[in-house]
Amino acid sequence: MVRTLSIAVWLLLILLPVGSGLFFLLVTSFHSETGVSSATFTELLTDYESTVSSLLLAVVTPLLACYLALWMAPGLLQKPRLQQVLSPLLSIPHVAFAVGLMLLLSPSGWLIRLVETLSGLFPAPPAGWPLPSKSLVTVIVVLVLKELPFLLLMISAQLKQLPVNTWLTQAQSYGYSKRQAWWRVVAPELLRRLTLPMAAVIIYTLSVIDIPLLVGSNTPGVLAQRVYEWTFQFSADSQVKALAGAWILLAMAVVLLLFNSKHAALFRALALSKEVNAGRESDTHKASRFAWSLLGILALGVILILVLQSAATHWFYPNVLPADLSLERWQTEWRYLAEPVVHSLWLALASALLGTVSAIALLQRQRQKGARDFYWPVLIALFIPQVPLVLGWQRLLGEHLQGGWQLGWVFWSHAVYTLPYAYLVLHGAYVSFDKQWLTRAESLGYSPRAAWWRVMLPMLKQPVAVAFAVAFSVSIAQYLPTQWLGQGLTPTLTTEAVSIASGGDWRIGSLYALLQMVLPLLVFILVGAIRTKSYAEHS
Template sequence: MLRLLYLMTLVVCCLPLLPGLGGVLLSAVSYLPVLGLSEPSLDGWRAMQDWPGTNKAIQLTLFTGIAASFFAVLFTFLILQSCWGTRFWKRIEQWLSPLLAMPHVAFAIGFALTFAPSGWLFRFIALFTGQEQPYHWSLVQDSSGIGLILALAVKETPFLLLMSLSVLKQMQVDRLLAASQSLGYNRTAAWLKVVFPQWLPKMRFPIYAVLAYGLSVVDVAMILGPTSPTTFAVLVWQWFNDPDLSMLPRAAAGAISLFVLCFGTLLLYRLFEYVLINVWQNWQFSGSKTYSLPGRHLFKFIALLPFMMIPLLLVWSFALRWRFPEIWPTRTSTRFWEQESSHLIELATNSLILGLISATVALIFAVGCLEYRDKYHKSLPQLVIAVPMLIPQLSILFGIQVAIYMLPGQWHVPATIWAHILFAFPYVYLALDGPWKSFDQRLTQTARSLGHSPFKAWWQVKLPIVIPAILLAWAVGLSVSFAQYLPTQLLGAGRITTLTTEAVSLASGQDRRISAVYGLIQAFLPLVFFALSLAASRLADPRRRLARHDESRESVNEFVRTKPDYKI
């Protein structure tokens, strides 16, 4: 059974990528017999180069993607060096899951409603300055992409913090800090010169994922990014939606260029990391032993910003009349909820069906691969995890869609489900990898030595211990599926609509009230499943059950001790 799950995981995550690669390569050389393009040529590449805003879009993509990743890593390190091992760090661990549960699109809509020229931030500023008209400057769709950089950096910091948990525990940071401080280094200097050179290489894969996402993001860039010109990923997406199908080779050439751009940036980051850690080492052992860096209150800002979006979206969803610079709407109404209620139910149902199927299948695959690793000591190839997280979605999905168009019949539903499983699986696997490694295998070995079968030992001994991690990983898979925009749009062929696809489409419009309704529902669904998973994991915790059993036994003993001793 484990071998079958392992092979099915490899097939689902690797095999469909081959026709996807072939589809985008054939399209890039203008070989599409379905459209009457039967002779290969480089017209698509010439059309991409001749487009007036291509070079500017590439420069903007590099600037926003690299800057957002840099600030996300910087914020993560500042929070770690100031909060690790303190009481406040326990609160940070508790808030990471809700922060990760909020989809990027819902956060982007709330960010736009906060930092727009007539957003809540500028309304508060106008309250003190007496400004009567909306400001001309904002962080939404600014030409430099500053708002996009800030939003991506804030949203990706909790992910890097979560990935740092297992890394720092493996490094035994407390011992490193104690040894460094005994040599005269203060806490910040120890983090900077001792922990950072070991932490950064171990965080290479998560930083790769953040870099690749920042360079290839489409949905958040459509809401917050600049519009003239757009980022390169959005430009390629616009080319793909061109009604003239003969221009598909231009979009395919753009998709390949986006992949090369991401791959080249990752190589440059790897070179920069090697030079910083292994070549230029003077900063690690020379200079002052006393440093001071901020960061203690940085997490409060990063946590406050996403959670501030929920009440803001709620207020905007009921606002009927809200003139600038008033802080609160002068008239409220439930008209927009009533207007969209029937459509919301349909969209929420589609999102739930896709999320439940993809998260459950991804969870089964992840558990099967981890158990296969424990039994046969053969781990899953890193390529299976790296491809969905590091390669731009647009580059993969474009070729897969072209390949699907060449097949007879309708394949949009299974293709969309497969895409959701493909992109949810790496996050589910990474969420379970740490708990599986930390599990003490001697417990199941002891159960088997007492005569239990392997399955019964796993079911009665291991499962109760890892069930909290399984429920949390399942919630992570659901949130990843809820946030998928490009897979649903491209492979769904416009016939499958979800809350995310509608939210992105409406966020580009002018009615903020309807955008707030969809953003609020999209943010609410993952939070509900995270809350349910946390509640279920606490109820299923074996330590909690043992504590309840001990309390009940103690109450019985107390009753027996206090009962009068009647003599006959």
């Protein structure tokens, strides 16, 4: 049965979506009438601003998030419960986080208002504020802070499988300081194991659209954003440019993934080339603990500011608090909110459940074969930019996106992306499960299937719950597949939040963003309850 399920998953959620999307993109691009010419590629590459912006975004963001995560990771060794701080940030979709962060840190945001109230330094919003409302820098800051919890979660899973404390003790006995032992011994191995998660982060930042639409520069936008906009312009020239842009994104992805595959080896060589200096010891752990506190405060601040903004009647600069709070906006908007809420909820529940069950089927088959490493083909959808892949689906499905089929195709597209994230989160705990428990259960008379249901699954309920919560959050955050395959007829909280907030209406946009955040947050709270119960049972 496991073999049959794994084959079905491979066909329906891995091979079919990736193969059909890329194949039909290729067919469309080389069609005799609508195909892409070399002149189109030359035109786009000559207009290098969008390409350079995309490349800069896809290089700087993952590297900053990666090394911040490695710098903060020692805190997970000292206080494993710090992982619970990740839940609020993991539960906040990118769009809601971007809206909340702008309300906190923009030139007219709450932080500037607080400084003005205490010091009188900013009677008007500062013109030279380093985090403007719309810029490439703002996009980088939002994505770094949002990808950081994901990478920390991946590091946390790896720390449970490595004898890190033994390594650190041995390294210090050879004269390394604590900081040097971490960066020269532990960090290179963690980087090697982060190759696949880092690839997913790189490809996401290369092809992200919703965040640049919200807080990115429009003159010009990053390449993925421009491809998205060209697809909604019905001239033949715009459609050809969209196809050419999609192929440029694919080429950039290949180059970046090749560099990413050499990242760990390069870091190891650089780290080991430095001299050992046992006499110099900086208190990096204290700084790391401060960063964890700041991350938790930021998550709570985003949630609080969205609540206040969604209920504020009047909130003029430089007031720290709204003049009055009212539920009138909620009452007015509720008739428009009902449909996006229902769509978001059922799509997330169904696709997260399918993605998690599919990941379990693949991992169980992997256990049966005795394989322990990440099986990268499962993650292949994460290694292809969304823009060309979903564009291929859109061109392939064509008229099948009409006549009420949109919702089904949107659900399928969400499941394609929930599967690899559920696999990433669940992999470490699943393949390292001690098989002696199953052997003992079978010796007591359980069949292999009964032993799995009665012993293994209950013992893995915590990582399975976390995988489901992450998959749920991934589905909630899906913008491009929902917008293109839904043909605008399957509104979700994400599509509505981007549409409203990118138009400049932060008040109503904060309401949609808050609801977009509440749904996964509730799921993560339930996961936290499962984790707490698990700790209580083992103490």
